[in-house]
Amino acid sequence: MSDCSLCKVPILPILWSDLNFRIVLVTDQNIKGYLRLEALEHVSEIYQLSESIRQQMFSLLNIIEINLVNIFHPDKINIASLGNMTPHVHWHIISRYKHDNYFPESIWSTPIRNNLFENTQEEISNLKHQLTNMIKQRDAEQAFDS
């Protein structure tokens, strides 16, 4: 577990976190609007999370997807939990564009273009603000429901 890179504090910018998850901005791939949702608990598969944490995870995935669509206007969203090299539950949520370096293949395929795409400071700031607000609103609604 001490060898697990996801058990350490990430080098990538954290946009939001709580006791169970953190959302980090992946900045090293020349892909615009690429986030990772990382479980803080060290388990390798989703079924090993508790029911309530898994529910929270799926709700966060949905919130992340909506915010990527709102801010980055991608042609498609890709969502994946692989973890073959780092077996610690985490999701890649990726804005895909018809002109990105891999489209229509996955970002794990061989790139077919070689362009640079960077998030602007305004996009990052909006993303952080809107993610935080939407998660806060969801938490308030859930507290009201229970």
Next chain:
Amino acid sequence: MSDCSLCKVPILPILWSDLNFRIVLVTDQNIKGYLRLEALEHVSEIYQLSESIRQQMFSLLNIIEINLVNIFHPDKINIASLGNMTPHVHWHIISRYKHDNYFPESIWSTPIRNNLFENTQEEISNLKHQLTNMIKQRDAEQAFDS
């Protein structure tokens, strides 16, 4: 929509279906224990599904994962919703093995081995039986809760 291959009846074997989803066995990849969960509604992104259908989808993903682990004993499970070529919500749920043709890369990467892996009839039959039973049990529990 008429051009969408997922809007047609699949050629692949259907292991389970209801009014919202079907689970099909992917048999054309030389990968053991590879299922696809396909929404029957033609929408491209997950957030476009209704809340109740999305909840059902995540619950089915979890059931599929548990059953692949129980029957195929993989080293890792990979789950992905890409749809760049077929923008109609569907998930790949894939049993991964350290000796499979792509490990530790994704199955969308260039293969690094060239072996044949086939599901046995017993595995397919068990999978169909256990998936159906677990989904039926979940539906009964939900009916009891509501």
